Amino acid sequence: xxxALWWKTFxxxxxxxxxxxFALFAIAALVAGLYPMYRDQLTDELFPEELRRFFGxxxxxxxxxxxxxxxxxxxxxxxxxIVGLIAGSAAVAGEEAAGTLDxxxxxxxxRSRLLLEKAAGIGVGIAAxxxxxxxxxxxxxPWVDVGLHLGPIAAAxxxxxxxxxxxxxxxxxxxxxxxxxxxxxxxxxxxxVAAWVAVGLGATIEALSALRDVSPFGWVDYEAVLRGDxxxxxxxxxxxxxxxxxxxxxCWGFERRDIVAGPRETGGxxxxxxxxxxxxxxxxSESPAAIxxxxx
Amino acid sequence: MLPAIxxxxxTKRYGRVLALDGLALEVExxxxxxxxxxxxxxxxxxxxxxxxxxxxxxGRASIxxxxxxxxxxxxxxQVGYLPGDLRLxxxxxxxxxxxxxxxxxxxxxxWRWVGELAERLGLDLDRKAGALSRGNKQKVGILLALFAxxxxxxxxxxxxxxxxxxxxxxxxxLVEEARRGTAVFFSSHVMSEVERVCSRVAVLxxxxxxxxxxxxxxxxxxxxxxxxxxxxxxxPRAAFDLPGVTVRxxxxxxxxxxxxxxxxxxxKALAQGHVADLVAELPPLEDVVVxxxxxxxx
Numbered sequence: 274x275x276x277a278l279w280w281k282t283f284x285x286x287x288x289x290x291x292x293x294x295f296a297l298f299a300i301a302a303l304v305a306g307l308y309p310m311y312r313d314q315l316t317d318e319l320f321p322e323e324l325r326r327f328f329g330x331x332x333x334x335x336x337x338x339x340x341x342x343x344x345x346x347x348x349x350x351x352x353x354x355i356v357g358l359i360a361g362s363a364a365v366a367g368e369e370a371a372g373t374l375d376x377x378x379x380x381x382x383x384r385s386r387l388l389l390e391k392a393a394g395i396g397v398g399i400a401a402x403x404x405x406x407x408x409x410x411x412x413x414x415p416w417v418d419v420g421l422h423l424g425p426i427a428a429a430x431x432x433x434x435x436x437x438x439x440x441x442x443x444x445x446x447x448x449x450x451x452x453x454x455x456x457x458x459x460x461x462x463x464x465x466v467a468a469w470v471a472v473g474l475g476a477t478i479e480a481l482s483a484l485r486d487v488s489p490f491g492w493v494d495y496e497a498v499l500r501g502d503x504x505x506x507x508x509x510x511x512x513x514x515x516x517x518x519x520x521x522x523x524c525w526g527f528e529r530r531d532i533v534a535g536p537r538e539t540g541g542x543x544x545x546x547x548x549x550x551x552x553x554x555x556x557x558s559e560s561p562a563a564i565x566x567x568x569x
Numbered sequence: 570m571l572p573a574i575x576x577x578x579x580t581k582r583y584g585r586v587l588a589l590d591g592l593a594l595e596v597e598x599x600x601x602x603x604x605x606x607x608x609x610x611x612x613x614x615x616x617x618x619x620x621x622x623x624x625x626x627x628g629r630a631s632i633x634x635x636x637x638x639x640x641x642x643x644x645x646x647q648v649g650y651l652p653g654d655l656r657l658x659x660x661x662x663x664x665x666x667x668x669x670x671x672x673x674x675x676x677x678x679x680w681r682w683v684g685e686l687a688e689r690l691g692l693d694l695d696r697k698a699g700a701l702s703r704g705n706k707q708k709v710g711i712l713l714a715l716f717a718x719x720x721x722x723x724x725x726x727x728x729x730x731x732x733x734x735x736x737x738x739x740x741x742x743l744v745e746e747a748r749r750g751t752a753v754f755f756s757s758h759v760m761s762e763v764e765r766v767c768s769r770v771a772v773l774x775x776x777x778x779x780x781x782x783x784x785x786x787x788x789x790x791x792x793x794x795x796x797x798x799x800x801x802x803x804x805p806r807a808a809f810d811l812p813g814v815t816v817r818x819x820x821x822x823x824x825x826x827x828x829x830x831x832x833x834x835x836x837k838a839l840a841q842g843h844v845a846d847l848v849a850e851l852p853p854l855e856d857v858v859v860x861x862x863x864x865x866x867x
Contacts, residue, residue, distance in 0.1 A: 277672060281658075281661075372652075372655075373657070375620075375650075375652045375656075376657070376670070378621075379622075379645065379648070379650035379652070380670055380674050381642045381645040381673070381674055382642075382645075382673045387673075529624075531622070531624060532617070532622040532623065534622070534652075534654070
């Protein structure tokens, strides 16, 4: 197992995964630990409706589920997605920019297998980060009344995982098409921020309510899940289908394109345009500059 | 028998830049094949095309009969590769690198052979790559190329960064592998090592193949310097106004010529006098190749 690529991918992301898992654990434990103190003081007058709607699309903060969504899940799902983005952007573009992709692709392995093994490692990383958050609740549950059953809390964490997996697939796809980690990360981050802003605007402005349906953050109603009312099948199906489609797109693009040779210190679109024209020759002995010296 | 490596009209174009222009060559099993050329000649492009890291604009390449693009997996299964600008995972040891590569190959490494290689290269298998010097990292790269004992080795400047003793060990390894029937295809800027280990050499310039020949063949075709000492009868100076012969020095005691091509006209001209001594020097490969680059540039 230790020599498997998915395990190595997981290990490579251990700093960001560990950091986010610990942060989520601490925040979950703090939010759950403080709940009994605030329970009787929470009223919807504390936050204007627009604010509640923008941050987590919460109907009422006076309920335990509303409290946890506004104080934890609205941000935890974002942090889990950031883990996916960081690891996803490194999946191919990070290796390519570091110059280590040649080592892997020189072996008789399909590029798509390599990409999917890396995606599996990233999935494990996202699950580990979500587990950190869940542990925060589990550690406190025997000692304080967290106000919710553990089943719905675990279900909300599962939703967090497939939601973050979708954003990691965006970054992996960018990573497979673009040759630097910065570009892939930027593309994934842009999509995530746009999705977050879209669901906030959709929840607060009536005329823009359709935006909630196009944003992945709007596909899971964490309040309903924590109430134990429903399992958000629509969100699960949409996330899983889109994740699979993005990974398929990533495999397709990655299988077809040239691999840029040698390590590169910086990214940048101008660099990409140059690399696009002169792929395959960026080594110390055969640099694009060297080739450009001999135009034909 | 199928050649170990075959390219046919292999071409790679990057926009307006032609990096490789219709390369056609064959590398046989059991030979050490040197691939020479100045920076930007197309050596690394050729190697990356063989490994399917980049796709050709035209032409085709095959390894042991497997098309490098259409049967890429089968082709790469035959190859051990050392990149020119080797980068390793800083957090992994040499042993872990081998285990990862072996897993991707779907094979178990022969740890006894890995240990023997490490010993011959003077490499500690259990130190993390991040803590290794450039030379030791290069040894890990060589280990990764050789550990699976593939029938074809593609090595981009394999001795770069190695001390002379380890360079010698690598040369010995390559020659031994070639004796076992392995085809060794390697690019190098170090002509002395090419002379020492290669049976044949291809010279590339600006993406075009200039020549393929044995090392001796290349040297024989180059300008050779001939020194002659006369004793008594001296042939007339005019007898040496010959095509391919340049007279550098001429007097009653002796002469010095530069000869390009066939020796026969010079020998016949010399026969008109009495030659007491004759020395014909084959130039070092480096001079031959530099001469070819200059001709190519002109």
